[in-house]
Amino acid sequence: MQTSSKADDITIAEAGAPPVQGDEAELARMGYKQELKRDLSLMQNFGVSFSIISVITGIPSLFAYGLMTGGPSVMVWGWVVVSFFTMLVGLAMAEVCSAHPTSGGPYFWAAMLSRPQNAAFASWVTGWFNLLGQVAVTTGISFACANFISTACTLGTDFVPTAGKTIGIYAAVLSAQGAINTFGVRILKYLNNISVWWHAIGTVSVVIAILAAAPKHQSAKVVFASFVDGTGVDGVGWSQRASPAYVVVIGILMAQYTLTGFDATATSIATIGLYISYGEDYSFHTYYTMSSPQCPAIPIALRVIYADKFVRGPFHLGIFSFPVAIAAVTWIAFISIVFVLPELNPVNSQTLNYAIVAVGIVLTYSMGFWLLSARKWFTGPIKQIAAEEQGINITDPAAMAEKEDLEKMF
Numbered sequence: 001m002q003t004s005s006k007a008d009d010i011t012i013a014e015a016g017a018p019p020v021q022g023d024e025a026e027l028a029r030m031g032y033k034q035e036l037k038r039d040l041s042l043m044q045n046f047g048v049s050f051s052i053i054s055v056i057t058g059i060p061s062l063f064a065y066g067l068m069t070g071g072p073s074v075m076v077w078g079w080v081v082v083s084f085f086t087m088l089v090g091l092a093m094a095e096v097c098s099a100h101p102t103s104g105g106p107y108f109w110a111a112m113l114s115r116p117q118n119a120a121f122a123s124w125v126t127g128w129f130n131l132l133g134q135v136a137v138t139t140g141i142s143f144a145c146a147n148f149i150s151t152a153c154t155l156g157t158d159f160v161p162t163a164g165k166t167i168g169i170y171a172a173v174l175s176a177q178g179a180i181n182t183f184g185v186r187i188l189k190y191l192n193n194i195s196v197w198w199h200a201i202g203t204v205s206v207v208i209a210i211l212a213a214a215p216k217h218q219s220a221k222v223v224f225a226s227f228v229d230g231t232g233v234d235g236v237g238w239s240q241r242a243s244p245a246y247v248v249v250i251g252i253l254m255a256q257y258t259l260t261g262f263d264a265t266a267t268s269i270a271t272i273g274l275y276i277s278y279g280e281d282y283s284f285h286t287y288y289t290m291s292s293p294q295c296p297a298i299p300i301a302l303r304v305i306y307a308d309k310f311v312r313g314p315f316h317l318g319i320f321s322f323p324v325a326i327a328a329v330t331w332i333a334f335i336s337i338v339f340v341l342p343e344l345n346p347v348n349s350q351t352l353n354y355a356i357v358a359v360g361i362v363l364t365y366s367m368g369f370w371l372l373s374a375r376k377w378f379t380g381p382i383k384q385i386a387a388e389e390q391g392i393n394i395t396d397p398a399a400m401a402e403k404e405d406l407e408k409m410f
Helices: 022-029 042-053 055-061 063-068 072-099 106-113 116-152 163-183 185-213 220-225 244-251 253-258 282-305 318-339 355-377 384-389 397-409
Strands: none
Touching (some): 042 185, 055 253, 063 253, 072 106, 072 220, 072 253, 072 282, 106 116, 116 163, 116 282, 116 355, 244 253
8 A cells, every 4th residue: 555645646556456545545545435425515514514504594583682782883793793703713623624524523533633541532522512402403393393383384374373383383393404415415415505595696686685674774883883781680780780891892792603504514414404493492492502512623733732642634724823723722711701701680490501511511422432341332423544554443342442442352
């Protein structure tokens, strides 16, 4: 077997096998076989991330939240600030993804960027946050969609939405999503293309319609400098109870709630349209947005800690690589804290932000499971090629665990 140092030039020749080039060869260099079909083009992959961000649904559904937590000025400048730091996170993730283009995303990256003795634990924690975060966001999105359909059905009809009917619609939405993602990947790529144009044209159309049809427009001072504090359930908001700065900090979450899921392509998530609801599904979405940034944070942080272990891919930031990675980790740490802060005053069982409870449950479960059992058998991502060359059965956990133990010894 012969390989060159650059991914684009790699050619692997096996006896009796055709040469393997490009991305498949780059995976082989890292010890992995290409197992998933690559049916999505660049445009279709972009459609996945663009659709799950879904600005056209994220912004309108969060207007009430934005107007309550800071008002127009925080809504406008919050988008500028959040977009800037989210771009830094995206750049840091892109650099890691370019170096390690595996379908598992953060789960694989965490293992690859850790020391061998810590790889399994890093991928274990990252995988649990990623998995349960996706379960939570699917639940939240689907239930919001069911509520939207129920409400839309009342227009011009005698339909009366009930809890039972909404749950039925909810089940149908989940079933349709499951069927398409399981059996209709070929259909899914066309839906992604439609979604890209739907979001692009729809967003521009809404902006033009509002500017053209609004009966009057606010002054620049109102848009860029007015501050509103509606966080007080009893009339006393956080600007009085604590500080206006606190309201500004929680107000920027309007933008961050929407700018989630941009790593969907890297993590193979095929979700069409992120409908963010500030209603009954709020706790589900809050947990997702809380867990979502933590998933890329772990591999990016490992890339900073073990900088000597990081091997650049085709896309890299040069001298800005390390500073951008540090800024990305710092932002994720900051915004993760903001996600668990209480948003309404006073804080009680009805107004408590339960995201911290959900995150605590995941941490307790994943850490407890690791200490009691998983550390004895979980090996992290399996490097199939090296294992098969050694005659190891990669489907046998005991054989793989023995292989990992030997690697740690040497």
